[in-house]
Amino acid sequence: MLKIENLHVRVAGKEILKGLSLEVKAGEVHAIMGPNGAGKSTLGNVLSGREGYEVVEGSVIYQGKNLLELEPEERAAEGVFLAFQYPVEIPGVNNTYFLRSALNAQKKYRGEAEIDSMQFLKLVREKLSVLHLKDELLHRAVNEGFSGGEKKRNEIFQLALLEPKLAILDETDSGLDIDALKAVADGVNLMRSPERAFLVITHYQRLLDYIKPDIVHVLADGRIVESGGPELALELEAHGYSWVKDRVTP
Amino acid sequence: MTTLLESIQTAFADIAPSKAALDQAIATGLPDPRSEQWKYTSLRALSARRFAAPPATLATLDDATIQTVSAIPAPRIVFVNGIFDAANSTLSNLPDGLSIKTDVYFDKGIHFDNPHEIFAKLNAAVASQGLRINIEKNAAIDTCLHAVFVSVKAGQDLAIHFRHKIVLGENAKLNLVEHHVSQDPQQHLVNHLCEVSLAAGAELTHARIQQDDIGASHFLRTEASLLDKASYHRLDLELGAHLSRHDLQVNLLGDGATVNANGSLIAGGRRHVDTRLDIRHIAKNTSCNLFWRGLATERGRAVFHGGILIEKGADGAAAHLSNKNLLLSDNAEIDTQPVLVIHADEVTASHGATVGRLDAGHLFYLRARGIPETQAKAMLTHAFCKETLKVLASDELIDIVSPHLEKMLQTIEVTA
Numbered sequence: 323m324l325k326i327e328n329l330h331v332r333v334a335g336k337e338i339l340k341g342l343s344l345e346v347k348a349g350e351v352h353a354i355m356g357p358n359g360a361g362k363s364t365l366g367n368v369l370s371g372r373e374g375y376e377v378v379e380g381s382v383i384y385q386g387k388n389l390l391e392l393e394p395e396e397r398a399a400e401g402v403f404l405a406f407q408y409p410v411e412i413p414g415v416n417n418t419y420f421l422r423s424a425l426n427a428q429k430k431y432r433g434e435a436e437i438d439s440m441q442f443l444k445l446v447r448e449k450l451s452v453l454h455l456k457d458e459l460l461h462r463a464v465n466e467g468f469s470g471g472e473k474k475r476n477e478i479f480q481l482a483l484l485e486p487k488l489a490i491l492d493e494t495d496s497g498l499d500i501d502a503l504k505a506v507a508d509g510v511n512l513m514r515s516p517e518r519a520f521l522v523i524t525h526y527q528r529l530l531d532y533i534k535p536d537i538v539h540v541l542a543d544g545r546i547v548e549s550g551g552p553e554l555a556l557e558l559e560a561h562g563y564s565w566v567k568d569r570v571t572p
Numbered sequence: 573m574t575t576l577l578e579s580i581q582t583a584f585a586d587i588a589p590s591k592a593a594l595d596q597a598i599a600t601g602l603p604d605p606r607s608e609q610w611k612y613t614s615l616r617a618l619s620a621r622r623f624a625a626p627p628a629t630l631a632t633l634d635d636a637t638i639q640t641v642s643a644i645p646a647p648r649i650v651f652v653n654g655i656f657d658a659a660n661s662t663l664s665n666l667p668d669g670l671s672i673k674t675d676v677y678f679d680k681g682i683h684f685d686n687p688h689e690i691f692a693k694l695n696a697a698v699a700s701q702g703l704r705i706n707i708e709k710n711a712a713i714d715t716c717l718h719a720v721f722v723s724v725k726a727g728q729d730l731a732i733h734f735r736h737k738i739v740l741g742e743n744a745k746l747n748l749v750e751h752h753v754s755q756d757p758q759q760h761l762v763n764h765l766c767e768v769s770l771a772a773g774a775e776l777t778h779a780r781i782q783q784d785d786i787g788a789s790h791f792l793r794t795e796a797s798l799l800d801k802a803s804y805h806r807l808d809l810e811l812g813a814h815l816s817r818h819d820l821q822v823n824l825l826g827d828g829a830t831v832n833a834n835g836s837l838i839a840g841g842r843r844h845v846d847t848r849l850d851i852r853h854i855a856k857n858t859s860c861n862l863f864w865r866g867l868a869t870e871r872g873r874a875v876f877h878g879g880i881l882i883e884k885g886a887d888g889a890a891a892h893l894s895n896k897n898l899l900l901s902d903n904a905e906i907d908t909q910p911v912l913v914i915h916a917d918e919v920t921a922s923h924g925a926t927v928g929r930l931d932a933g934h935l936f937y938l939r940a941r942g943i944p945e946t947q948a949k950a951m952l953t954h955a956f957c958k959e960t961l962k963v964l965a966s967d968e969l970i971d972i973v974s975p976h977l978e979k980m981l982q983t984i985e986v987t988a
Contacts (some may be wrong), residue, residue: 398940410937412934420951427943431942
């Protein structure tokens with residue numbers, strides 16, 4: 323589904339990703355772990371098309387397409403979803419209106435029929451009940467006045483509604499208490515399917531207790547330096563990131 | 573003398589209710605372009621134009637306009653080119669306690685002495701019609717009253733003057749919506765003067781949708797006085813006219829009086845939109861919340877002055893002003909000036925003004941969910957301009973006002 327080869331990315335003139343390669347197949351859950359400053363968030367941002375991330379070398383092929391050539395909205399409509407580390411508050415834009423606009427824009431891009439407000443409301447209720455979310459979130463402006471936990475849950479709610487093929491979770495666990503963390507993980511687990519892949523970016527092993535990855539990668543200094551099964555996350559937790567760094571530096 | 577004032581003097585010499593006041597106003601002349609009050613709004617083009625007095629006979633409305641006007645709910649009072657149009661108004665069965673008149677009551681107590689108040693001076697001299705609303709003590713009017721001001725093209729460009737007076741007795745309540753529309757493309761000069769007087773405990777919600785033709789010049793001077801615990805909720809949507817200027821003065825004369833005044837200034841095309849607030853805290857524990865949004869695009873220009881004065885002795889005053897602006901084109905201009913003058917103790921005050929582009933983080937968030945860039949920009953722009961509507965407490969009022977703003981915003985090209 324996703325093939326990243328030798329990706330070099332500069333941010334404000336500084337090289338952050340230095341030859342990252344990664345392959346993700348449909349149905350897989352990959353965890354990307356790494357110390358602060360390793361380039362974890364840069365990976366999420368460059369895949370979703372945020373401005374200011376300059377690809378200087380390498381390629382990203384997503385479902386046979388050159389992902390880097392697509393606008394952010396085209397990537398979304400092609401099925402790439404980024405759950406933001408810091409979801410922004412957008413005053414004045416009603417959450418329901420935003421979600422319906424997003425869903426219909428994606429459908430339009432894919433040549434599917436748009437859905438009317440009644441159908442949309444039905445869909446929303448269905449997703450809310452599955453995720454055990456309160457519908458009051460819908461009546462407010464996008465993320466406005468939401469607690470940290472509510473913002474992250476809203477991201478997962480959007481994930482459930484938009485049903486992407488590749489979901490990138492950028493430190494979705496940061497700032498969450500254990501209950502919110504569990505709720506978010508439950509939501510993600512409900513969305514796991516043989517057609518959908520996840521890239522779970524996290525600093526801590528904690529999230530992986532609830533979202534079981536198939537493959538764990540360690541990202542350090544802009545590259546994947548180690549890949550393995552779920553046991554790698556536990557090893558990291560036990561030894562800390564310095565253990566990896568020692569192994570990277572020749 | 574300028575052509576503008578000369579033409580007005582000639583046009584109104586025989587019909588002005590007060591010839592002496594007219595001569596005095598004319599003698600004042602137009603304001604000095606360097607004066608503080610007119611620094612950002614040039615009257616040069618206007619000063620070279622000629623205007624005639626409106627004909628005494630009522631102009632007829634075309635079918636499309638009649639349809640537009642009839643869609644506005646009752647009770648409704650309609651004026652066409654400055655003249656009361658009984659046929660299109662619906663004023664039968666007015667609620668108890670509400671009385672409406674259309675002649676002008678001359679209050680000798682009100683004077684405009686400053687040279688920069690020329691339009692108010694002219695108005696005071698020549699206006700012979702307007703909206704006079706009186707709400708009896710303790711009368712809470714549930715239905716919303718609509719005032720409709722229609723401009724119609726005439727053989728000449730007209731100078732149309734309105735003088736309004738809205739008086740609410742103790743604990744009286746009213747919702748009022750003003751619609752300013754144009755039937756045809758025209759270049760009239762419309763000059764409103766509106767006095768608002770709220771007795772103790774009275775509550776007025778007042779929305780004004782200014783959608784005059786893009787050729788028109790539109791002036792308004794509002795002078796409101798609030799007694800103890802009176803509250804004034806006001807919304808101004810400046811959506812039309814080539815040149816518009818609103819001077820909003822609110823005198824918080826009674827303890828605990830409150831004004832919440834919001835507005836959206838939309839300057840597209842070559843439109844010039846100017847609003848000047850002059851909020852005066854005079855009594856104790858008075859408050860103002862002023863929330864203004866400006867948008868300038870193409871060659872438009874939005875000018876905002878947010879003046880708040882807290883007088884000596886007005887202890888416990890709370891004053892808050894926010895003016896945020898979106899500058900969406902390199903050729904557009906925004907001038908904003910918050911001014912807070914405090915002479916009292918124990919006040920809480922805040923003011924802020926910003927001019928910027930759309931937030932890149934907001935834009936990316938919408939696009940990352942699949943919303944195309946143009947649509948995302950429009951969504952953010954609309955949301956920005958609509959935030960002012962929150963001053964209207966009822967959904968009913970928001971539903972009346974909101975479509976006008978949305979429709980106007982759809983014509984705005986978000987290029988940057």
